[in-house]
Amino acid sequence: MNALLDDCPHRHARLSLGKVVNGNVQCPYHGFEFDGSGRTVKVPALGRSSEIPKYLRALSIPVYETHGIIWLWYGNGDPSKPPRFFDDLDGLSAYSEYSEVWSVSLPRAVENQLDVFHLPFVHYNTIGRGGKTLVHGPLVKVLDDYSFIIYPFNEVDRGQRPLRGNEIDASRLRNYLWFIYPNVWENYISRNMRIIAFFAPIDSSSTKIYIRLYMRVTSVKVIDRAITKLLMPFNTYVLHQDRRVVLTQSNDIMYDKLIHADYPIALYRRMYLKDKELNKLLGNAPQKLHE
Ligand code: FES
Ligand SMILES: [Fe+2]
Structure with missing residues (x-):
């Protein structure tokens, strides 16, 4: 799973104000669409037939869910281990x-x-x-x-x-x-x-x-x-x-x-x-x- 940084690479509007269209995140400002890896899959202003410039990438971050928390990995590459948590909870669960x-x-x-x-x-x-x-x-x-x-x-x-x-x-x-x-x-x-x-x-x-x-x-x-x-x-x-x-x-x-x-x-x-x-x-x- 991945999360996108709440920051459009175009002119830095917040992607969280946008919506999900066909499984992609659509920026609320000019409608650029990004997939989970951050790749731009649509730039409406360019029309359907133009190529999308490679430099337009949103920042995508791997996400993990453990201990009731969603963790984001911001390091380089993929993490070698799952997120660290406290191992001294002695069965405390409530x-x-x-x-x-x-x-x-x-x-x-x-x-x-x-x-x-x-x-x-x-x-x-x-x-x-x-x-x-x-x-x-x-x-x-x-x-x-x-x-x-x-x-x-x-x-x-x-x-x-x-x-x-x-x-x-x-x-x-x-x-x-x-x-x-x-x-x-x-x-x-x-x-x-x-x-x-x-x-x-x-x-x-x-x-x-x-x-x-x-x-x-x-x-x-x-x-x-x-x-x-x-x-x-x-x-x-x-x-x-x-x-x-x-x-x-x-x-x-x-x-x-x-x-x-x-x-x-x-x-x-x-x-x-x-x-x-x-x-x-x-x-x-x-x-x-x-x-
Ligand atoms: S600022 Fe996001 S598409 Fe323009
Ligand atoms: Fe305090």
């Missing part, structure tokens, strides 16, 4: 979902969820209660080139110095955040509760966020699902606490001045800035990324 679009770049949306020290400020009256402003580590376990786990460990500031990652006893820490590049995130809250987020970039300055809340309370799937639905408004409230602040950040990440607690964000950026295909797709200028 979940509910929520999604919304933020007018921020992909990194701003992702980094907000890799940030272990905004909680006492942004979420001071919800998940960040208790004033734990001092950040140890953060302890990060790098799994491979595309994935890492963060073990948040924050405390009330009593004058103690922040521990370095290698001074932290990881066995004390139950909660973790697992990130799989480019856009999948898990918050391991407990054996019976997880939050998973998918970040889907729409363009260089807007990102759709999908949140999934998994829970096992009774082990009866329909009941557990109903419980996750009841709790979703709280998660949405927390998400909107983030949104309020993240929407005020500029999209340009290159002028940020990071500190030790931003380490997971720096790790993510290294992956993102190296990802030429994604940056090209999002229309980011390469020279700007490496200033």
Whole structure:
């Protein structure tokens, strides 16, 4: 299966406003038609008997459907493996979902969820209660080139110095955040509760966020699902606490001045800035990324 980028190669109208004609996508502007591989099969203005220029190609991307998600492959060639997902769900299968679009770049949306020290400020009256402003580590376990786990460990500031990652006893820490590049995130809250987020970039300055809340309370799937639905408004409230602040950040990440607690964000950026295909797709200028 393939998807077409929502961008006509002719003069860049959105193909999603068009329609499907004989199995092809017809652009709403001048009626050019594209097949699933991106090939232009019709240019009405040229008439039936003219040849269609080869340079008129829409961008076609392979698509996979697993774990209830449609995944797009934006790399070169075909992927060697199916999309990666979390293998620590321990049979958790009841979940509910929520999604919304933020007018921020992909990194701003992702980094907000890799940030272990905004909680006492942004979420001071919800998940960040208790004033734990001092950040140890953060302890990060790098799994491979595309994935890492963060073990948040924050405390009330009593004058103690922040521990370095290698001074932290990881066995004390139950909660973790697992990130799989480019856009999948898990918050391991407990054996019976997880939050998973998918970040889907729409363009260089807007990102759709999908949140999934998994829970096992009774082990009866329909009941557990109903419980996750009841709790979703709280998660949405927390998400909107983030949104309020993240929407005020500029999209340009290159002028940020990071500190030790931003380490997971720096790790993510290294992956993102190296990802030429994604940056090209999002229309980011390469020279700007490496200033
Ligand atoms: S912009 Fe799509 S056919 Fe002209
Ligand atoms: Fe947050």
